Amino acid sequence: MDTPEQATFYDEHPFDWIPPDSSVPITATVSRALVDLIETLDHGATVFDIGCGPGRVLGQLAARRLRCFGLDRSRVSLKLAISRYKRPGIVADNLALPLADECADVVISDGVIHHTGNPSAAFAENCRILKPNGQMYLAVYKPSGRYPWLYRYPGAAIRAGLRHAWSKPFVTIFAQLPYYLVHFARSRGRRTWSGAQNLFYDYFITPHVAFLSRSLVEEWCSERGLRVSRYDENRGGNVHCFCLRKESRAGVPRNADESAGVNDMDVVARGA
Numbered sequence: 647m648d649t650p651e652q653a654t655f656y657d658e659h660p661f662d663w664i665p666p667d668s669s670v671p672i673t674a675t676v677s678r679a680l681v682d683l684i685e686t687l688d689h690g691a692t693v694f695d696i697g698c699g700p701g702r703v704l705g706q707l708a709a710r711r712l713r714c715f716g717l718d719r720s721r722v723s724l725k726l727a728i729s730r731y732k733r734p735g736i737v738a739d740n741l742a743l744p745l746a747d748e749c750a751d752v753v754i755s756d757g758v759i760h761h762t763g764n765p766s767a768a769f770a771e772n773c774r775i776l777k778p779n780g781q782m783y784l785a786v787y788k789p790s791g792r793y794p795w796l797y798r799y800p801g802a803a804i805r806a807g808l809r810h811a812w813s814k815p816f817v818t819i820f821a822q823l824p825y826y827l828v829h830f831a832r833s834r835g836r837r838t839w840s841g842a843q844n845l846f847y848d849y850f851i852t853p854h855v856a857f858l859s860r861s862l863v864e865e866w867c868s869e870r871g872l873r874v875s876r877y878d879e880n881r882g883g884n885v886h887c888f889c890l891r892k893e894s895r896a897g898v899p900r901n902a903d904e905s906a907g908v909n910d911m912d913v914v915a916r917g918a
Contacts, residue, residue, distance in 0.1 A: 656720035661848050662700040663841035675702055679878045679887050680756065680783050687712055691751035696740055696772060697758030701727030707754075708733050717743065740768040745775045753782045757885060760787045760856040766866060773870040779894040782872065785887040789857035793849070793884040801850040808851065822846055863888055 664675055676684075684706055687693065691713065698704045698716035700723050707714040708731040716735040718724045724735045738744050740755075740762050753776050759768040765786070776782055787793060800821070807817040826842040860877065867874060867890060876889035 654720045655847075655851075655853055656699065656718070657722040659844055659847040659851070660700050660720060660723040660726060661702070661844060662723070662726060663837070663844050664702055676706060676756075677785065677878065677880065677885075677887050679876055679889055680754070680785070681706075683752075683781065683783055683889060684710060684712075687752060689713070692749065693752040693754065694745070694750045694775065695754045695756075696743070697755065697761070698727050698735070699723045701731050701733075703754055703756050704733055705731045740771060743771050743775055747774055748777045748780075750775045751777055751780050753780070756783065756785045757787075759784070760858060761852055761854050763854055765856045765858060769863075769866050770870065773872060773892065776892045778892055780892045781875075782890040782892070783887065784863065784890060785885045786858040786863065787855065787884055788880075788886050789859050791882075791884060794857050797850065797855055804850045821850075860886065 680703070687710070689710075689712060693707055693712050693714040695704045695707065695714060695716050698718050699720070701708075701716060704714060704716045704727050714733055716724060716727045716731075716733060717738045717740075718727070718735070719737065719739050721737055724737060727733070728735045736744065740758060741764060753772045755769075755772055759765040759772070762768040769784070772782060772784075804817055804821050807813040807821075822843060825846050826837070826839055829837040829842045829845065860879075864874060866872075867888075871893045872890045873893065874888055875891050878887045880886050
């Protein structure tokens with residue numbers, strides 16, 4: 647497995663398409679289920695945004711002055727998030743998080759585990775760091791809809807075209823430019839070329855994509871002692887999302903108060 651210190655796909659193509667000072671409504675970039683979760687969080691809770699990228703969700707957590715940490719394999723993406731939102735960040739691989747068992751009150755995994763080489767193992771890592779009665783937000787690509795077809799077929803031609811210098815201009819003209827124009831129109835002129843390009847690379851060029859069904863995620867939850875408290879099919883969208891809660895053990899407090907007063911570096915206790 648590649649180490650986080652090595653260059654990653656998202657170093658060159660960070661998932662950065664929303665200006666940090668953007669006036670775009672939060673619900674245009676973050677699901678309603680995640681917005682609702684963020685709005686109910688206690689300020690004493692310890693929140694980890696796993697695969698935070700340049701901070702699309704981390705910025706919303708920071709705006710509520712929550713005790714939050716960003717983690718990402720990409721140093722470039724993480725540097726952007728830290729500089730923008732002034733929250734601690736950790737370079738880490740979702741398949742081997744350098745965090746202690748049961749240290750998180752809330753884990754956010756918004757469109758991340760389907761980009762790892764082993765989504766099941768990545769999900770297990772997220773569960774491992776979650777406290778009993780802790781909450782997890784999980785958003786993953788659906789196996790139905792238009793996106794699986796687009797990634798496998800037009801996407802295959804696009805990825806092949808980018809392997810050769812002579813064919814790259816054709817990809818730009820016949821794929822990237824139309825993609826940009828569609829997003830420019832849909833955003834009413836707010837989408838930049840660089841933002842559309844980052845979205846394009848994430849959707850079509852990213853090296854790992856898995857399409858995960860609701861039944862599969864529910865099976866993983868059953869194996870790891872989590873229950874689904876909310877499910878959003880997101881009809882017409884590429885991802886579906888789950889709000890999960892880890893079952894409480896006998897004798898374990900139901901409150902997040904025990905995390906109060908813990909030093910920021912105390913959570914980094916595994917593989918440091």
